[in-house]
Amino acid sequence: xxxxxxxxxxxxxxxxxxxxxxxxxxxIAADHCTRSGSGLQVTLLESPDVGPxxxxxxxxPTMRDTLRRTGVSETDFIRECDASFKQGSRFNQWVNGSxxxxxxxxxxxxxxxxxxxxxxxxxxxxxxxxxxxxxxFQPHLCVHGxxxxxxxxxxxxxVANYAYHLDAGKFALFLRKHCTEQLGVRHMLDHVTAIExxxxxxxxxxxxxxxxxxxxxxxxxxxxxxxxxLGQHYGIGLLSQKHVLxxxxxxxxxxxxxxxxxxxxxxxxxxxxxxxxxxDIGLPTRRGIGHVYSSAHxxxxxxxxxxxxxxxxxxxxAGTATxxxxxFNPGYRQKFWHRNCVAIGLSAGFIEPLEASAxxxxxxxxxxxxxxxxxxxxxxxxxAGRFNDAFTYRWERVIDFLKLHYVLTxxxxxxxxxxxxxxxxxxxxxxxxxxxxRHLPPSRYDLFRVEEVFPSASYQYVxxxxxxxxxxxxxxxxxxxxxxxxxxxxATAALTGKMLAGLPTNRELIAHIRHKGLPRSQxxxxxx
Ligand SMILES: Cc1cc2nc3c(=O)[nH]c(=O)nc-3n(C[C@H](O)[C@H](O)[C@H](O)COP(=O)(O)OP(=O)(O)OC[C@H]3O[C@@H](n4cnc5c(N)ncnc54)[C@H](O)[C@@H]3O)c2cc1C
Numbered sequence: 001x002x003x004x005x006x007x008x009x010x011x012x013x014x015x016x017x018x019x020x021x022x023x024x025x026x027x028i029a030a031d032h033c034t035r036s037g038s039g040l041q042v043t044l045l046e047s048p049d050v051g052p053x054x055x056x057x058x059x060x061p062t063m064r065d066t067l068r069r070t071g072v073s074e075t076d077f078i079r080e081c082d083a084s085f086k087q088g089s090r091f092n093q094w095v096n097g098s099x100x101x102x103x104x105x106x107x108x109x110x111x112x113x114x115x116x117x118x119x120x121x122x123x124x125x126x127x128x129x130x131x132x133x134x135x136x137f138q139p140h141l142c143v144h145g146x147x148x149x150x151x152x153x154x155x156x157x158x159v160a161n162y163a164y165h166l167d168a169g170k171f172a173l174f175l176r177k178h179c180t181e182q183l184g185v186r187h188m189l190d191h192v193t194a195i196e197x198x199x200x201x202x203x204x205x206x207x208x209x210x211x212x213x214x215x216x217x218x219x220x221x222x223x224x225x226x227x228x229x230l231g232q233h234y235g236i237g238l239l240s241q242k243h244v245l246x247x248x249x250x251x252x253x254x255x256x257x258x259x260x261x262x263x264x265x266x267x268x269x270x271x272x273x274x275x276x277x278x279x280d281i282g283l284p285t286r287r288g289i290g291h292v293y294s295s296a297h298x299x300x301x302x303x304x305x306x307x308x309x310x311x312x313x314x315x316x317x318a319g320t321a322t323x324x325x326x327x328f329n330p331g332y333r334q335k336f337w338h339r340n341c342v343a344i345g346l347s348a349g350f351i352e353p354l355e356a357s358a359x360x361x362x363x364x365x366x367x368x369x370x371x372x373x374x375x376x377x378x379x380x381x382x383x384a385g386r387f388n389d390a391f392t393y394r395w396e397r398v399i400d401f402l403k404l405h406y407v408l409t410x411x412x413x414x415x416x417x418x419x420x421x422x423x424x425x426x427x428x429x430x431x432x433x434x435x436x437x438r439h440l441p442p443s444r445y446d447l448f449r450v451e452e453v454f455p456s457a458s459y460q461y462v463x464x465x466x467x468x469x470x471x472x473x474x475x476x477x478x479x480x481x482x483x484x485x486x487x488x489x490x491a492t493a494a495l496t497g498k499m500l501a502g503l504p505t506n507r508e509l510i511a512h513i514r515h516k517g518l519p520r521s522q523x524x525x526x527x528x
Contacts (some may be wrong), residue, residue, distance in 0.1 A: 018222060021046065024344050025369060042183075055250075055326065057283070064156045066367070070183070073106075081512065083167070085506055087108075093411075097413060110457060110488075111491055116485055118485045125406065134492070141500070202340045203340055205455055206229075230336070242331070272409075291310075295327075332350075342384070363389075400433070401458065403465065433446055
């Protein structure tokens with residue numbers, strides 16, 4: 001017998017207890033006073049048989065706002081998730097594969113970014129210096145393993161914009177504890193075996209093995225790559241992006257630190273390989289290293305060999321450890337919210353982890369769901385339509401931005417790199433922008449939405465880092481751009497000196513936080 005659809009949204013059921021499920025639960029429960037009993041009820045159900053994916057160690061600066069929003073103490077987070085500070089990414093050997101080939105994509109905007117055409121000034125007088133190194137102090141902090149703040153800087157506040165590197169397994173457990181002990185989220189450990197529907201096609205309940213049916217008004221599918229509710233139950237297909245971004249496989253390893261006094265990298269290091277690239281993420285107690293590659297271009301065995309060589313070249317040994325193989329079909333769902341079901345996390349889609357955009361999309365999805373929570377079923381379809389438009393746009397921009405890292409390469413050492421430059425593999429909008437950027441630098445006119453996933457400054461860092469040069473005589477906004485730009489370059493150099501002298505190393509700051517903690521800011525006080 002089917003029970004009538006409830007018109008009021010009272011109970012949110014989240015299926016899946018990986019980073020996506022717990023982040024979504026935390027945001028909704030904190031925003032909607034779940035703990036007080038007067039607001040929305042939130043239940044998170046996760047299978048005892050299927051563990052979280054256990055990768056996803058690089059984040060964006062948005063994570064600071066997300067954690068603060070949910071009432072987490074930054075000190076607790078850093079201690080319990082084995083976290084360290086991330087100030088951007090360093091790309092090695094992406095341009096031509098030579099030893100000295102590198103560029104940075106830092107998190108801070110170039111000094112004077114909104115004031116003048118720095119690109120014109122750089123090209124006219126300083127084109128021998130890497131763009132990011134000239135316009136930003138942050139690459140220099142990364143080179144010296146510096147932290148983005150001082151011991152006395154309060155929780156979540158920054159001297160230099162920063163994100164985190166973290167242990168994904170510990171992160172899900174940490175969020176679980178916070179959600180259940182502080183935010184009033186109900187946690188159930190059980191396996192979903194079937195989905196029950198109302199007559200109108202909405203989900204009425206998920207059927208579990210031990211606890212029977214769990215009914216709800218809105219279901220959040222955080223079941224990972226299998227997309228149990230949105231993909232399997234509703235049949236919402238995946239729009240594959242393999243023709244644009246070829247990588248579909250990863251081999252992941254963790255290497256314990258041999259001693260706990262060595263420096264901790266302040267950036268994710270991405271080193272290009274013959275048919276993909278290797279991520280290297282430093283945590284206080286280990287390095288997380290993985291090779292992402294295209295199975296159409298290289299075998300698993302050859303990819304593993306390149307991974308082992310990289311580990312040896314960078315001063316460690318993988319020993320007899322066997323890397324964990326992960327496979328994925330790069331793409332995103334035709335829509336993310338259908339009827340009373342919304343997918344967040346891997347269930348909504350996944351494209352390779354270059355630039356670590358997956359958790360950022362989880363944060364954006366959880367925030368929009370919570371901010372726009374439909375009060376009634378009657379209004380849900382309107383919200384769903386807007387959510388679908390917003391996230392289709394965001395996935396398209398993620399794809400454009402990731403592809404930008406490949407299309408400008410001068411590497412021709414394999415079909416992988418040659419295929420990546422084929423015109424047919426370049427999305428139309430990206431090609432249009434590349435044509436435009438021959439005359440004008442990337443700007444807010446190219447990316448004008450509120451909460452763009454990547455700001456135009458990020459496009460500048462990658463574009464010029466990859467060796468792209470505008471045409472001679474490209475328009476400058478003002479005749480004195482080069483002089484004005486020079487003032488900012490001098491200011492950046494002075495700031496760099498001060499920061500290098502005044503900031504502790506990543507290792508020193510993390511040791512301090514472990515022993516003494518960070519001062520609490522008013523905003524950082526956990527909810528009670
Ligand atoms: C190689 C690789 C590297 C990555 N690196 C990054 C990175 O650096 N930065 C980044 O932002 N992202 C990264 N990601 C993505 C990131 O790992 C995920 O976005 C993130 O972990 C969220 O995963 P999830 O919670 O959606 O899914 P999962 O962690 O897979 O969780 C799925 C959950 O669903 C539950 N479940 C499944 N079936 C059932 C069932 N029948 N009944 C009940 N529960 C069920 C499971 O118990 C589990 O709790 C990476 C991904 C890959 C593959």
